[in-house]
Amino acid sequence: xxxxxxxxxxxxxxxxxxxxxxxxxxxxxxxxxxxxxxxxxxxxxxxxxxxxxxxxxxxxxxxxxxxxxxxxxxxxxxxxxxxxxxxxxxxxxxxxxxxxxxxxxxxxxxxxxxxxxxxxxxxxxxxxxxxx
Numbered sequence: 001x002x003x004x005x006x007x008x009x010x011x012x013x014x015x016x017x018x019x020x021x022x023x024x025x026x027x028x029x030x031x032x033x034x035x036x037x038x039x040x041x042x043x044x045x046x047x048x049x050x051x052x053x054x055x056x057x058x059x060x061x062x063x064x065x066x067x068x069x070x071x072x073x074x075x076x077x078x079x080x081x082x083x084x085x086x087x088x089x090x091x092x093x094x095x096x097x098x099x100x101x102x103x104x105x106x107x108x109x110x111x112x113x114x115x116x117x118x119x120x121x122x123x124x125x126x127x128x129x130x131x132x
Contacts, residue, residue, distance in 0.1 A: 020053055021052075024053055028050055031050070032048070032060040035062050036062045038062075039062030044062075045061075045062070045064040045068075045069050046061060046062045046063055046069070047059070047060075047070055047073070048060050
């Protein structure tokens with residue numbers, strides 16, 4: 001039997017409330033796991049804040065405490081807006097960069113997991129060779 005493989009799904013708003021909440025919960029958990037993986041792989045300090053469809057706020061951080069990451073971001077944003085006088089353009093630039101990052105993570109989601117699996121398998125093989 002041949003598997004379906006990865007299929008493109010149409011990205012559109014989910015109309016059914018229950019399905020929306022379940023999808024949000026699963027995607028949020030997956031997103032927070034990706035934050036941890038990206039931080040471990042790259043050494044980056046990452047903070048993410050998400051508001052659920054019900055209005056509840058969720059936050060996650062990796063690499064450093066979320067408060068320190070946010071404080072550094074706000075300090076940098078404040079100093080750059082004071083020096084350039086154009087905080088809106090900085091926000092627009094940050095938004096565009098964030099969109100590119102989200103697209104990259106979505107497109108490379110499976111690739112990262114495959115790479116980690118291959119890496120772990122290679123490490124096990126190496127340990128087996130060393131123990132023989």
